[in-house]
Amino acid sequence: KALLEKALGEFSLDLRLITNSTNEKLKGEGFAHNKLVVAEYQSAGRGRRGRQWVSPLASNLYWSLGWKTQLPVQQLGGLSLIVGLAIVKALNELNITGVELKWPNDIRYQGRKLGGILVELSGDMVGGLQVIIGVGLNVHMASNAAEAIEQEWINLQELEPTISRQQVLITVMQCLQSYLAHFSECGFESFLPEWQNYDECYNKKVAILQGEDVINGIGAGVDANGAFLLQTGKGIKPIYAGEVSLRFR
Numbered sequence: 160k161a162l163l164e165k166a167l168g169e170f171s172l173d174l175r176l177i178t179n180s181t182n183e184k185l186k187g188e189g190f191a192h193n194k195l196v197v198a199e200y201q202s203a204g205r206g207r208r209g210r211q212w213v214s215p216l217a218s219n220l221y222w223s224l225g226w227k228t229q230l231p232v233q234q235l236g237g238l239s240l241i242v243g244l245a246i247v248k249a250l251n252e253l254n255i256t257g258v259e260l261k262w263p264n265d266i267r268y269q270g271r272k273l274g275g276i277l278v279e280l281s282g283d284m285v286g287g288l289q290v291i292i293g294v295g296l297n298v299h300m301a302s303n304a305a306e307a308i309e310q311e312w313i314n315l316q317e318l319e320p321t322i323s324r325q326q327v328l329i330t331v332m333q334c335l336q337s338y339l340a341h342f343s344e345c346g347f348e349s350f351l352p353e354w355q356n357y358d359e360c361y362n363k364k365v366a367i368l369q370g371e372d373v374i375n376g377i378g379a380g381v382d383a384n385g386a387f388l389l390q391t392g393k394g395i396k397p398i399y400a401g402e403v404s405l406r407f408r
């Protein structure tokens with residue numbers, strides 16, 4: 160705990176054994192200052208659009224960072240992408256390589272899901288936005304929980320057997336704070352070259368699903384706002400994260 164607190168600098172720490180969801184916890188309580196909530200178990204862990212995030216006890220990492228920012232909401236489009244980049248950077252520092260990012264919020268290894276990011280806005284906007292950055296990262300999934308996950312997934316311990324949750328969390332927090340500071344100062348555009356290095360969709364055939372609609376194309380990177388660029392027969396179309404899902408074809 161002391162090491163984590165040191166790594167957190169100005170972020171205060173709230174360690175929980177059990178919570179419904181670390182994002183909900185921050186949303187419910189609000190936060191006057193930057194804050195990290197970490198839980199050992201989430202009874203109602205969430206992905207995007209209400210999907211379940213499987214969160215067994217003492218197996219993986221589940222945390223949310225409450226981050227106050229003066230950035231206007233229009234400049235937050237690339238936030239979940241730079242959070243992914245900070246996590247990849249931290250994993251690289253721990254000798255875990257080959258991790259890729261699937262726009263807008265998946266952390267994957269050879270097509271298997273290692274973690275997910277859920278960015279939400281909360282609270283009133285007086286004196287800056289309150290942003291909640293939630294992350295679930297599989298470290299050592301309890302085997303009885305695994306069957307609840309309806310897609311291919313993987314654990315960090317499969318990639319690096321000696322890894323510990325504490326090590327990962329501390330290294331991620333150090334990287335994330337420096338990425339957030341750089342993002343606040345220079346915007347997402349300055350991360351574009353780094354995104355290209357880990358963009359799982361680049362040059363791949365993908366489908367964008369929006370409700371009943373499907374748009375097929377080829378991944379052509381992201382733009383300076385973090386929108387996905389889809390190469391279609393009619394040229395390049397920017398896709399914004401909101402209500403869409405991306406699938407490989």
Ligand code: ATP
Nearest residue numbers: 206207210211212213272275308309310312404405
């Ligand atoms: P989209 O592309 O629309 O975001 P998604 O499947 O990536 O779709 P998310 O909301 O990002 O959806 O994540 C939720 C999904 O992730 C769940 O429906 C489940 O398939 C999968 N999942 C849930 N828990 C875990 C976990 N611990 N590890 C890996 N994958 C999980």
